[in-house]
Amino acid sequence: MRSxxxxxxxxxxxxxxxxxxxxxxxxxxxxxxxxxQTLDVIPEIVSGxxxxxxxxxxxxxxxxxxxxxxxxxxxxxxxxxxxxxTDVWETSLTHQLKDGSMDALFWNLYDYFRxxxxxxxxxxxxxxxxxxxxxxxxxxxxxxxxxxxxxxxxDEKKDFSLIRVYADMVKEHVEDFxxxxxxxxxxxxxxILVKLAQYWFDYDxxxxxxxxxxxxxxxxxxxLISCTEEEVLVDCGAxxxxxxxDYIDTYGAKYKKIYAYEIIPEIFETLKxxxxxxxxxxxxxxxxxxQKGTMYIDENVPRGGGSRMAAEGREKIDVVSLDEDIQExxxxxxxxxxxxxxxxxxxxxxxxxxQKPKLLIxxxxxxxxxxxxxxxxxxxxxxxxxxxxxxxxxxxPADFVIFAI
Numbered sequence: 001m002r003s004x005x006x007x008x009x010x011x012x013x014x015x016x017x018x019x020x021x022x023x024x025x026x027x028x029x030x031x032x033x034x035x036x037q038t039l040d041v042i043p044e045i046v047s048g049x050x051x052x053x054x055x056x057x058x059x060x061x062x063x064x065x066x067x068x069x070x071x072x073x074x075x076x077x078x079x080x081x082x083x084x085x086t087d088v089w090e091t092s093l094t095h096q097l098k099d100g101s102m103d104a105l106f107w108n109l110y111d112y113f114r115x116x117x118x119x120x121x122x123x124x125x126x127x128x129x130x131x132x133x134x135x136x137x138x139x140x141x142x143x144x145x146x147x148x149x150x151x152x153x154x155d156e157k158k159d160f161s162l163i164r165v166y167a168d169m170v171k172e173h174v175e176d177f178x179x180x181x182x183x184x185x186x187x188x189x190x191x192i193l194v195k196l197a198q199y200w201f202d203y204d205x206x207x208x209x210x211x212x213x214x215x216x217x218x219x220x221x222x223x224l225i226s227c228t229e230e231e232v233l234v235d236c237g238a239x240x241x242x243x244x245x246d247y248i249d250t251y252g253a254k255y256k257k258i259y260a261y262e263i264i265p266e267i268f269e270t271l272k273x274x275x276x277x278x279x280x281x282x283x284x285x286x287x288x289x290x291q292k293g294t295m296y297i298d299e300n301v302p303r304g305g306g307s308r309m310a311a312e313g314r315e316k317i318d319v320v321s322l323d324e325d326i327q328e329x330x331x332x333x334x335x336x337x338x339x340x341x342x343x344x345x346x347x348x349x350x351x352x353x354x355q356k357p358k359l360l361i362x363x364x365x366x367x368x369x370x371x372x373x374x375x376x377x378x379x380x381x382x383x384x385x386x387x388x389x390x391x392x393x394x395x396x397p398a399d400f401v402i403f404a405i
Contacts (some may be wrong), residue, residue, distance in 0.1 A: 001301040014049060014093060021045065024087075025079045041377045046085065053092050055124055063266045088115070105194050106181050113174040113197075121169040126160050127203040129153065130174045132203050139395045140203065146396060148365045150270045150341060162396075166200045168175040169367040170182070176371035183374065185405075189388040196370070196397050198388070199245055208397070211390050216360065217246040218391045219334050224403050231255040232329065234322060234357075236288040236344055237336040238262045241274035244281070256280065259326060263287045284325070285320040289340055291336060292346040293319045321347025339365035345376055352380045359384070359404035364397065 005263045020283070021042070047057040065082060083303050092115075097105035123183070129137065141152040151162030170177065179198065184190050195207050216222060223225070227247075231254065235243050238260035257280045262268045268285045275281055287295060296313030322333070330351050341361055351357060359377060363369045374386050387403040 002183055004143075006359050012050060017045060017049065021082060022086050025083050028075065032075070032323070038237065039275055041199075042082070043271050044084070051087055053089060053096075054112055054115050056116040056120045059088075060117055061085065061115065061245060075151065076110065081215040095277055100188060102191055102194065105198070106190070106278055109194060109197055110174065110178055110181075113170045113177060118167045118171045121163050121170070121201065122160070125163045125167065128202050129160070129163070130155060136203055136205055143395050144199060148398075149396060150367065163201070165367055170200070172196065173368055173371045176368075180374055183378070185387055186383040188387070192388050192390045192400070193370075196400065203397075208393065212393055213389055213391045218399065219243055219401060220246055220250040221389055221403070222250065224405055227251045227254050228253050229256065231331045232257045232259075233332045233334070234259045234261075234330050235327065235334050235335075236261045236322075237338070237362075239336075240267060241272045243334055243336075244275055244278075248278075253279075255331075257282065257328075259330075261286055261288050261320075269345075284320070286320050287340065288322060288324075288335070288337060288344040288347065289319045291319075291321050292324055295319050301387055323347055323350040326351070326389065329355045330357045331355070332360065334360040334362050336362040339369075341365065341369065341373060342376060345373070345380075349380055354375070356381055356383070359402070361402045361404070362399070363388075363402045364392075364400050368398070368400070373402050374404070377402070 017039065024034070024038060039324075046062075050059050051057050061081075061084065073087065092107070092111045095111065098107065099153065103320065112349065116124075129140070137155045137348070143149060143153070144222050149162060151165045152159045153162050177193075181190055181193055184193060192211055195211055198204070199207060213221070219225075233244075233247060235257055235258065239262060241260070244258060244260060247258075257405050258278070260271060260275070260281045261284045262271050263286065265285065268283070272283060277381075294316055295311065297315045297317060322330070323348075333348060333351070335344055337344060341363070345352070345359075345361070352359070361373050361377075363373045366372075370388075377384055378386070384404040389401050389403065390397070391399040393399075
């Protein structure tokens with residue numbers, strides 16, 4: 001993506017060009033005529049401004065071209081479209097020249113997602129990838145272990161299906177991108193969101209080390225989460241007890257009760273071993289979703305930290321909703337359940353609306369989770385403050401968490 005410094009350096013020339021185009025439009029509206037030389041050069045100028053602002057020679061608001069002008073009515077429509085384009089350009093420049101590079105970076109991306117079609121976003125990203133060093137391409141090619149990814153990036157096989165998924169996703173969720181940016185409660189969250197979205201299409205591996213959490217435990221940023229002896233913690237996707245032990249390491253034995261949910265039998269046993277001796281810890285060998293029932297362990301995923309539920313299989317597991325399974329008030333809900341977070345939140349609606357527990361929700365298992373999860377939370381209670389933290393250290397950004405406080 002073009003740097004904000006480049007936009008600032010050239011903004012004056014672009015604004016002058018916009019004024020010149022408006023002058024031409026005003027003249028044509030008065031005379032109903034345009035000379036051939038001007039008609040020939042305007043499309044080139046329009047393409048140049050579009051490319052400068054949006055990395056694409058044509059943007060979605062354009063319907064006509066100079067070649068379509070055959071009569072006075074079409075000329076009038078073309079001039080009307082040109083004037084509309086100048087308004088769009090000027091608004092984009094105003095946003096992208098805002099004080100503070102973070103807002104400018106956001107508006108640059110937002111305008112790109114808004115005005116450029118998904119096919120162009122996809123192709124630009126593929127071109128960007130192919131210009132990266134070979135070590136970056138190798139890194140992205142070897143992501144077979146990340147079973148939650150819905151596509152691949154393989155330059156050798158020309159398989160860029162993961163890029164296509166994210167290009168389509170940002171087009172569908174462009175207004176959610178803006179909503180979340182404006183809703184996030186601190187600058188750190190905003191920067192993480194912008195850099196995540198930028199990484200989906202530019203593959204700058206250096207940012208992974210700059211923005212991942214280096215101070216706090218994955219779910220327990222003490223600048224955001226304070227705890228007392230009255231906490232009732234619900235750990236959905238408890239795995240081997242790592243989150244519970246992180247809680248104790250961060251806050252000490254300050255809790256009233258802990259509920260731990262895990263679906264894999266052998267991991268469930270390790271969870272109990274690792275937390276043996278802890279008081280008031282309730283173990284549940286069950287999955288968490290939006291209703292009580294039965295599902296199966298997904299046989300297509302290696303058993304371990306990425307295990308997930310499926311509609312079919314050989315090994316049955318019980319599934320519960322938190323609203324049905326826990327009758328007392330809860331104060332913290334953590335979820336890392338491989339794409340079932342949205343359903344599990346729906347099954348926790350009573351707890352959320354009545355008690356407003358602190359929510360620590362993994363938001364990376366499905367491409368749009370980063371937008372859908374905070375939307376769902378705020379749809380239940382609009383008084384949550386929303387934060388975003390990034391704990392990932394792998395080729396594709398993962399382990400980012402929505403905090404609702």
